[in-house]
Amino acid sequence: xxxxxxxxxxxxxxxxxxxxxxxxxxxxxxxxxxxxxxxxxxxxxxxxxxxxxxxxxxxxxxxxxxxxxxxxxxxxxxxxxxxxxxxxxxxxxxxxxxxxxxxxxxxxxxxxxxxxxxxxxxxxxxxxxxxxxxxxxxxxxxxxxxxxxxxxxxxxxxxxxxxxx
Numbered sequence: 582x583x584x585x586x587x588x589x590x591x592x593x594x595x596x597x598x599x600x601x602x603x604x605x606x607x608x609x610x611x612x613x614x615x616x617x618x619x620x621x622x623x624x625x626x627x628x629x630x631x632x633x634x635x636x637x638x639x640x641x642x643x644x645x646x647x648x649x650x651x652x653x654x655x656x657x658x659x660x661x662x663x664x665x666x667x668x669x670x671x672x673x674x675x676x677x678x679x680x681x682x683x684x685x686x687x688x689x690x691x692x693x694x695x696x697x698x699x700x701x702x703x704x705x706x707x708x709x710x711x712x713x714x715x716x717x718x719x720x721x722x723x724x725x726x727x728x729x730x731x732x733x734x735x736x737x738x739x740x741x742x743x744x745x746x
Contacts, residue, residue: 583724585627587683593694594619594678597671621728622664627682628726629657630690630702635718642701646677646693653713654691654703666696688723 584605590596595616609617637655642648670678676695683689687707694700704712704721712718 583684583686583688583722585682585724585726586685587681588620588623588627589679589681589683590619590623591679591681592671592674592677593623593680594668594671621730623680624682624726624728625662626680626692626694626700627690628728629662630655630692630704631682631723631726633657634690634702634704634712634721634723635715637715639712639714639718642693642703643699646695646701648693648701648703652703652711654701654711656699656701659698659700664698666698669694669696682726684723686722688721690723 585603588601588603590599590601592598595614596619599616601620609620611617634655637657639653639655642650642652642654644650648654667673670676677693678695680692680694681689682692689705691703691705692700693702704718704723706712706721709717709720712721
């Protein structure tokens with residue numbers, strides 16, 4: 582079974598450069614303003630690409646995001662996604678922000694984001710390189726990524742139903 586094993590964030594929100602190693606089930610715990618929501622947002626963007634990379638139209642990368650010339654990828658819409666562009670880049674720096682998800686089979690998703698709600702994503706296979714079209718994408722195995730939203734402690738109005746659940 583192919584799993585997401587690593588998440589790398591570069592120039593993304595509160596992270597200048599940070600790498601998280603992941604397991605099949607990973608729980609994020611930390612103090613306020615530690616970056617947990619940023620990691621969840623990055624995972625949601627990876628989820629968007631993992632759902633659409635086999636059926637989306639592929640096009641050449643834009644020249645203004647620092648993506649190697651001639652690479653192809655997809656541009657999933659961020660419509661309907663709660664996404665604040667103003668604080669996208671580390672210390673309000675210049676785009677792109679970059680998210681990389683690496684999988685146990687050596688495949689990677691590279692996401693490039695700009696402050697105008699534009700996202701470009703490439704899928705990279707260890708043997709065939711950057712995927713250039715739907716036909717090649719269908720031969721690559723990337724699992725769907727499911728992200729459970731933030732969970733907090735019980736509020737005063739909630740009741741514990743059972744000590745065992």
